[in-house]
């Protein structure tokens with residue numbers, strides 16, 4: 001966890017050292033069937049930063065997330081996460097690495113018939129013996145951790161409700177609690193609020209921002225809502241036509257940049 005006071009990320013970035021880079025992407029290229037989707041993309045994300053990824057539909061945001069964890073294989077370029085070159089990982093090391101990254105998706109990816117707390121406990125499977133998994137007996141510590149994670153997203157009172165009985169916003173908060181319970185320090189959220197109403201969206205973004213500010217987690221989150229990005233992000237990275245179109249402070253993302261970013265988007 002970083003120890004710097006979190007007043008304004010932009011003020012402190014300049015004094016952070018290279019070791020504080022959690023994500024380092026350089027010259028990343030990815031194409032599908034010969035069609036370039038990511039074209040020499042380079043950027044980095046600092047420890048404890050909340051970076052929002054913007055860009056028109058089809059601009060490659062999801063593809064970038066998939067490349068970061070090799071759910072899609074990059075054609076070329078380098079991705080380092082916490083100093084590890086992701087492309088060099090063998091299958092076991094890649095599985096271990098993925099377990100340290102929390103993913104939040106548009107569809108909440110919960111087991112609908114399981115309770116909220118059991119969904120969160122699923123994050124502890126990798127830390128639990130096979131026998132305990134088979135009999136669904138998690139340790140007391142794991143149960144307490146799962147409840148604490150639900151508490152941190154304001155859902156302790158819903159812990160024993162089935163996921164399917166919760167609202168979309170609550171289900172997304174369970175998914176975030178599950179990512180917290182995983183114990184990693186990096187959260188990747190691909191359009192986490194796209195199916196939520198404005199109030200639930202704000203709630204989720206507040207929790208993600210809080211994860212960066214108060215838990216020292218590094219959060220990268222794609223959004224379509226520019227206004228939310230301007231309000232919540234420490235920094236905005238925008239992709240257009242497979243390239244980094246903007247990388248800077250929300251205060252520098254002025255209306256002309258916004259208009260140019262989305263101009264000509266027919267998706």
Ligand SMILES: Nc1ncnc2c1ncn2[C@@H]1O[C@H](COP(=O)(O)OP(=O)(O)OP(=O)(O)O)[C@@H](O)[C@H]1O
Pocket residue numbers: 032033037055056057058059060061062063064267
């Ligand atoms: N597995 C795949 N095979 C072929 N084309 C793909 C594949 N995955 C993505 N694409 C194409 O890559 C382009 C970028 O898609 P991607 O989902 O990364 O964009 P995005 O910026 O996340 O879009 P949106 O904001 O609409 O979710 C799209 O044209 C998409 O059709």
